[in-house]
Amino acid sequence: MECPSCHRSDEVRAVPAVCLGGQRRFQEETGEGDRRIDVREVVPRLADALALTPPPPVTAGRTALGVPLILVSIGTFIGGALGGKWFADAPGAELLFLGWISAFALLGAALLIGTSTRTQRAFRARIAAGRAAAEDVWSRGWCCARCAVVHFGAGPALTLQEFRRAVWGAGGYGELAEVHRVYGTTAAPGY
Template identity: 45%
Template structure:
């Protein structure tokens, strides 16, 4: 799909394309067959995004979820140590009643000793309970942090509809590697680098300060 007007940089229109079309054209779903840890083959679908599509994104990337994996790991540790301590330490078993002497016909019988000897008291596994508690607290803190990050991101980008309105009126020249606006009040028609285009769009949505932290990669598409 070519543009309907000339690029202000090169003066040609054969490689001018609407920004939304460039953005969506650089996002593909790719499916592949992979083996999991159990050796079973499964189909995995991933979204592959080009650098140009990322540079023209109308909103910042959401906070990463890698820290959430630590929360799930902490939950597994908490459950594992709790079950290990409960089963090995027999935390929930009642105290055994003292053995009463056996008597038969007025004679006291002696219980035979175990051929394996006295097993002794069970091992003290109370430390597993502490590990389980600390792991559970860590999981709660991690999930609270993830929820807070999501809430902050949603609040910061609540004006994304304004940014997308301006973004949808942008054009990109594949020859020059620049973007520009056409017939937008308050915006001139001069060529903009990908970073400048990002700053204009994100400022319109109220989160322009994030453009400095997530800089656009000025890379031309193939």
């Protein structure tokens, strides 16, 4: 298969081969005294630019904020229950505000963690619904590592961003190609 841009075929490979060949796992020992083993997965920019699906939305911040709210809720509840004797026959009202703080903290945590989970679940469902159509377009692409362009058979050369838009558009999530743009990806020898 010849590249329509440079008219050579020595660096042209199928898009799935570029993506799968680009992902490598490394295991190395770091440090002299601590003898830790570090396992990393390295995905080159070219393979990342040819990704079949967009990366999942980042929701770790909401979850990370929800966990301390749960701890605040538990702490204020225990403090109020023990200090205010809420479960006695005649509970004291002086520490009742801790019950409200506990309830609002628990509600906030539930909302944050719930929206985070719902966002991730909706994203996975959306990707799964269009993955077959996107994979059909993606698997027919040919990438020239020399020019960093993609083409379909004898068709014209597409930039990596245009290819991403075509693949993700076929899957029904094409607008995410504008959110996750390909910038400055050039091919390096050896991919």
